[in-house]
Amino acid sequence: MTDWQPGPRNAITDVPGIRVGHDTDRKGGTGCTVVLCETATAAAVDARGGAPGTRETDVLGLANLVRNCHAVVFTGGSAFGLASADGVTRYLGERGVGFGTVHRPVPIVSAAVLYDLGVGDPLAHPDSEAGYRAASRAKGGSVAEGTVGAGTGATAAKLLGPDHCIKGGVGTASLLGPNGIVVGALVASNPVGSISDPDSGESVAGPRGEPGEFVRLPDALARRTELMEALPGTNTTLVCVATNAALEPHQLQRICTQAHDGFARVVSPAHTTGDGDIAFALSMGTVEIRPYDALTVGALAARAVEVALLRSVRMAKGFKGVPSAAEWRGRPTSK
Numbered sequence: 001m002t003d004w005q006p007g008p009r010n011a012i013t014d015v016p017g018i019r020v021g022h023d024t025d026r027k028g029g030t031g032c033t034v035v036l037c038e039t040a041t042a043a044a045v046d047a048r049g050g051a052p053g054t055r056e057t058d059v060l061g062l063a064n065l066v067r068n069c070h071a072v073v074f075t076g077g078s079a080f081g082l083a084s085a086d087g088v089t090r091y092l093g094e095r096g097v098g099f100g101t102v103h104r105p106v107p108i109v110s111a112a113v114l115y116d117l118g119v120g121d122p123l124a125h126p127d128s129e130a131g132y133r134a135a136s137r138a139k140g141g142s143v144a145e146g147t148v149g150a151g152t153g154a155t156a157a158k159l160l161g162p163d164h165c166i167k168g169g170v171g172t173a174s175l176l177g178p179n180g181i182v183v184g185a186l187v188a189s190n191p192v193g194s195i196s197d198p199d200s201g202e203s204v205a206g207p208r209g210e211p212g213e214f215v216r217l218p219d220a221l222a223r224r225t226e227l228m229e230a231l232p233g234t235n236t237t238l239v240c241v242a243t244n245a246a247l248e249p250h251q252l253q254r255i256c257t258q259a260h261d262g263f264a265r266v267v268s269p270a271h272t273t274g275d276g277d278i279a280f281a282l283s284m285g286t287v288e289i290r291p292y293d294a295l296t297v298g299a300l301a302a303r304a305v306e307v308a309l310l311r312s313v314r315m316a317k318g319f320k321g322v323p324s325a326a327e328w329r330g331r332p333t334s335k
Helices: 078-094 128-137 217-223 249-266 293-314 325-329
Strands: 019-025 030-036 042-047 071-075 109-113 169-176 182-189 194-196 203-205 238-245 278-287
Touching (some): 019 128, 030 128, 030 182, 042 109, 071 078, 078 109, 078 128, 182 293, 194 293, 203 293, 238 249, 238 293, 249 278, 249 293, 293 325
Parallel strands (some): 071 109, 238 278
Antiparallel strands (some): 169 182, 182 238, 194 203
């Protein structure tokens, strides 16, 4: 599709100043993932799913004072998992990171949740200590993908209910653009929709049908029942894109929109009433760009999200009875 080259790690950490850490609770079947961006110059967010669960997202609004954050948290555990952001706040506060006030810096930690209560222990969820551990483990370099962190209990392709779902997970990617621009993406995929490769048209993950086969989207929609509609808000895909390009908050708001474009090219249906789909965008502000380069950043962001989403499913391994797409198809898991 494109001649853009991935960064050296093909990860969001190819954007200087971005660090990622996971906390994984395999027994409970949940976890959280933290993106530390202490030196970010601007941030934005766009929630398009009908069932979002969030914290410190209103602060990023264009009409508000701060319009920036020092960390983004993806967490399992549904609304209970928002407690993990407390630990990230504590971690940053201990290090004097935050929005400057008269009395002390106040860390701005934006967070969003996905629903994974049906995979492991429904009483398990990331708490403050889990968030602190994830933040303390955050580093540059390679990023663990698949069944890890916020992707531990994530599942995909739930159009025919949980008994037919496929394992989702965490994925990341980066692209090198012209004039020194770098854009990276990190996702945690937990959608109701099916996953396809927009380049080849390949069905990467759909509801499980006959062994080794996925149910095609038209057939899955035709087979849905009232019972399946009675499971609202049990999905959500979380997206974070970052760039070294110096962008203003209003420009980043448009980058969020374009990140959702990449998401919708891979997941169908996207942005449903029962998904809490949300995209964050971060500018580290280290590379000055020309006004028209913002369009390039947006195109790179959309593509990076596509690649990260595909990796999140292809890198996942089966967990607690939910097979990965590769396992269901009888293929080796991607590396």
